[in-house]
Amino acid sequence: MRELIDRLEREHTLKKEEWTALISEKADKEYLFAKARDVARQYYGNKIYIRGLIEFTNFCKNNCYYCGIRRDNINVVRYRLSENEILDCCGRGYELGFRTFVLQGGEDAFYNEERLIKLISTIKSRYPDCALTLSIGEKSKESYQKFYDAGADRYLLRHETADKSHYEMLHPKEHSFENRMKCLWELKEIGYQVGCGFMIGSKGQTAECLAEDMIFISKFQPQMVGIGPFIPHHDTPFAREAAGTLESTLYMIGLLRLLKPNLLLPATTALGTIDAKGREKGILAGANVVMPNLSPTKVRKKYELYDNKICTGDEAAECLNCLNLRMEQIGYRLSIDRGDPAEEPGGIKCTT
Ligand code: 5AD
Numbered sequence: 001m002r003e004l005i006d007r008l009e010r011e012h013t014l015k016k017e018e019w020t021a022l023i024s025e026k027a028d029k030e031y032l033f034a035k036a037r038d039v040a041r042q043y044y045g046n047k048i049y050i051r052g053l054i055e056f057t058n059f060c061k062n063n064c065y066y067c068g069i070r071r072d073n074i075n076v077v078r079y080r081l082s083e084n085e086i087l088d089c090c091g092r093g094y095e096l097g098f099r100t101f102v103l104q105g106g107e108d109a110f111y112n113e114e115r116l117i118k119l120i121s122t123i124k125s126r127y128p129d130c131a132l133t134l135s136i137g138e139k140s141k142e143s144y145q146k147f148y149d150a151g152a153d154r155y156l157l158r159h160e161t162a163d164k165s166h167y168e169m170l171h172p173k174e175h176s177f178e179n180r181m182k183c184l185w186e187l188k189e190i191g192y193q194v195g196c197g198f199m200i201g202s203k204g205q206t207a208e209c210l211a212e213d214m215i216f217i218s219k220f221q222p223q224m225v226g227i228g229p230f231i232p233h234h235d236t237p238f239a240r241e242a243a244g245t246l247e248s249t250l251y252m253i254g255l256l257r258l259l260k261p262n263l264l265l266p267a268t269t270a271l272g273t274i275d276a277k278g279r280e281k282g283i284l285a286g287a288n289v290v291m292p293n294l295s296p297t298k299v300r301k302k303y304e305l306y307d308n309k310i311c312t313g314d315e316a317a318e319c320l321n322c323l324n325l326r327m328e329q330i331g332y333r334l335s336i337d338r339g340d341p342a343e344e345p346g347g348i349k350c351t352t
């Protein structure tokens with residue numbers, strides 16, 4: 001498999017059968033990780049970008065089978081932060097050193113176009129040196145455009161899976177694979193820096209599905225890809241499904257780094273949840289972003305997409321020092337800036 005890994009590094013693309021073979025065998029792991037780290041270092045040095053994650057509402061009109069805050073879960077204590085509470089989170093985050101805020105939430109009708117536009121423009125006028133990322137699901141192109149015009153810079157919308165029939169296994173009929181994809185292309189057309197992504201080990205996922213994800217990503221060329229293991233939530237239809245593994249997640253991180261060298265690749269909270277050193281291992285497999293939680297402590301446990309989600313340990317924003325120490329232990333350091341993508345391959349690389 002080394003030849004395939006070498007070719008991926010050189011050509012940034014593989015055929016579907018080649019992806020499938022690599023992904024199902026997960027061969028030559030350490031060889032892959034060493035290359036992935038090397039490539040990340042060429043583009044980003046030893047810098048790890050941080051994003052302050054504000055989970056501002058757990059009301060959600062969607063009903064994804066895997067997700068703990070799905071509409072039909074009547075056991076969730078629903079909350080939404082007020083505009084002032086959100087601004088307080090940004091204030092706290094700014095003091096701590098965050099220069100990117102991520103507003104993430106369920107698809108909540110209360111936060112309509114008008115309220116969101118006001119919120120976005122207030123945040124951008126108070127913190128013009130910060131990037132603002134939205135992660136609020138599927139909207140119309142017109143709304144995406146208005147949010148962009150109000151100052152939003154980036155948008156995260158995981159595609160969840162690039163295989164339509166797999167998508168239909170993960171979602172009830174009311175969700176549309178085509179619309180998900182349409183949203184992603186529209187975000188890109190508008191000019192957002194876009195992040196897509198998928199879970200590892202979700203029900204029905206095969207090596208072929210993951211190969212489709214890689215092919216989609218080479219076509220779509222997102223700036224960021226968020227991946228993490230599927231972790232069951234006890235109050236969902238997938239409560240009894242097995243979780244995705246650390247091993248497969250790390251392998252996919254390594255492959256993504258070689259597929260697109262300047263990709264922003266987070267070591268996600270889900271990865272930190274299945275393994276106490278998950279995020280460090282993610283970085284050593286090629287990731288270069290971490291997203292500490294900036295939400296008020298009182299609501300953190302309520303944004304429970306899956307069981308045992310970590311939220312009050314040193315992954316939280318208050319403990320940036322602990323996180324920095326963890327990064328230093330593996331030879332990296334947190335970077336206090338917006339954390340935009342490095343130049344495309346062929347452009348200027350980091351020489352430090
Ligand atoms: N396990 C892991 N990730 C999950 N997500 C939702 N539910 C789960 C779960 N049970 C991910 C989805 C979604 C993102 C916000 O969180 O990929 O897009």
Ligand code: FES
Nearest residue numbers: 062063064067070
């Ligand atoms: Fe779809 Fe939460 S309901 S990801």
